[in-house]
Amino acid sequence: MNTYVPSENRYEQSMQFTNCGNSGLQLPVVSLGLWHNFGEVDTFANCREMLTYAFDHGITHFDLANNYGPPPGSAEQTFGKILRKDFAGYRDEMIISSKAGHRMWPGPYGDGCSRKSMMASIDQSLRRTGLEYFDIFYSHRYDSTTPIEETMRALADIVRQGKALYVGLSKYPIEEACKAMQLLKEEGVPCLIYQDRYNMLMRDVEKQHFDLVQESGAGFIAFSPLAQGLLTNKYLKNIPTDSRAAKPHGFLQESAITPHLQDVLNELNNIAQSIGKTLAELALLWILRKPEVTSVIIGSSSVEQLKTNLSILDETPLSERELELIEEVLAKI
Numbered sequence: 251m252n253t254y255v256p257s258e259n260r261y262e263q264s265m266q267f268t269n270c271g272n273s274g275l276q277l278p279v280v281s282l283g284l285w286h287n288f289g290e291v292d293t294f295a296n297c298r299e300m301l302t303y304a305f306d307h308g309i310t311h312f313d314l315a316n317n318y319g320p321p322p323g324s325a326e327q328t329f330g331k332i333l334r335k336d337f338a339g340y341r342d343e344m345i346i347s348s349k350a351g352h353r354m355w356p357g358p359y360g361d362g363c364s365r366k367s368m369m370a371s372i373d374q375s376l377r378r379t380g381l382e383y384f385d386i387f388y389s390h391r392y393d394s395t396t397p398i399e400e401t402m403r404a405l406a407d408i409v410r411q412g413k414a415l416y417v418g419l420s421k422y423p424i425e426e427a428c429k430a431m432q433l434l435k436e437e438g439v440p441c442l443i444y445q446d447r448y449n450m451l452m453r454d455v456e457k458q459h460f461d462l463v464q465e466s467g468a469g470f471i472a473f474s475p476l477a478q479g480l481l482t483n484k485y486l487k488n489i490p491t492d493s494r495a496a497k498p499h500g501f502l503q504e505s506a507i508t509p510h511l512q513d514v515l516n517e518l519n520n521i522a523q524s525i526g527k528t529l530a531e532l533a534l535l536w537i538l539r540k541p542e543v544t545s546v547i548i549g550s551s552s553v554e555q556l557k558t559n560l561s562i563l564d565e566t567p568l569s570e571r572e573l574e575l576i577e578e579v580l581a582k583i
């Protein structure tokens with residue numbers, strides 16, 4: 251296996267970088283997530299090819315969590331292996347995120363956001379990746395069984411201990427998100443970034459979270475921008491055998507793909523085709539119309555998909571008329 255040498259013009263292509271909220275940290279508008287397709291069950295050579303392609307095309311931000319795999323923890327191991335071999339000299343060009351909060355190991359401390367769980371989890375994640383620190387460390391979810399003050403103090407202490415540079419929150423209900431951001435400010439470690447699901451099919455964050463991030467000065471990063479592949483040409487007619495929905499360990503259930511949803515997806519696909527785009531491109535451009543969005547975290551199972559999705563960087567934003575047509579279809583959901 252030859253050692254990877256990054257493309258010399260990796261910053262001279264189409265990737266745009268934007269400040270994350272009020273911070274000085276610039277993130278690429280497209281980030282890469284390792285939730286699926288980077289586990290022990292996946293092909294190592296493909297993982298390496300996707301990561302090096304991403305870096306060659308300006309993706310500097312990689313999103314992990316303790317439990318990504320399967321099995322849980324193996325995506326961090328895969329990433330660590332590739333980092334040591336291929337990216338050893340490029341750590342300062344990379345933003346690497348991880349998270350704790352979902353079930354990870356047996357017993358009461360392997361789940362949730364207590365100080366005990368957060369502290370143990372980040373140490374495990376650092377060991378698995380071989381990193382000295384994460385750039386961003388998240389509370390992966392709101393844990394109602396732990397006082398929110400305890401979780402926020404743990405996040406702030408993680409930064410004070412030098413184990414992360416910034417902190418983020420993911421999937422917090424609005425009231426708790428608001429309180430958490432206030433507490434982090436009081437700790438002197440403001441929330442850098444808020445991460446939640448945002449795509450054409452799931453847009454709850456538009457109601458209140460966008461206002462909150464704007465008011466608090468945090469960035470917003472959208473996960474599952476393609477609704478795990480639903481917003482691509484993949485499921486328009488059937489469920490391909492190599493798709494996430496068909497895999498036993500995939501998070502997308504076949505039952506989610508109803509005939510009504512397929513009708514909606516086909517209508518969106520028709521709009522995409524009428525303006526010379528793919529449905530995936532339409533879905534990503536639709537998210538990036540929002541000024542609150544700092545970055546979208548795409549998932550990918552091949553370099554080909556990455557290539558297609560990155561092509562949005564060379565495209566013009568959607569017009570008002572195109573956005574109206576999309577809204578008409580989305581009203582049918």
Ligand SMILES: NC(=O)c1ccc[n+]([C@@H]2O[C@H](COP(=O)([O-])OP(=O)(O)OC[C@H]3O[C@@H](n4cnc5c(N)ncnc54)[C@H](OP(=O)(O)O)[C@@H]3O)[C@@H](O)[C@H]2O)c1
Pocket residue numbers: 282283284285286287313314390420421445446472473474475476477478479480482483484492493494495530547548549550551554555556558559
């Ligand atoms: N904070 C949280 O709780 C949370 C939760 C979920 C995700 N995330 C983050 O968000 C990241 C992205 O989530 P996601 O994987 O659900 O994102 P996504 O971009 O909505 O879906 C990615 C999947 O869509 C399919 N796909 C992508 N591009 C395609 C194309 N051009 N043509 C056809 N199919 C295409 C692939 O599925 P196939 O595998 O079927 O090819 C790919 O694995 C995760 O890796 C993770 O970092 C965070």
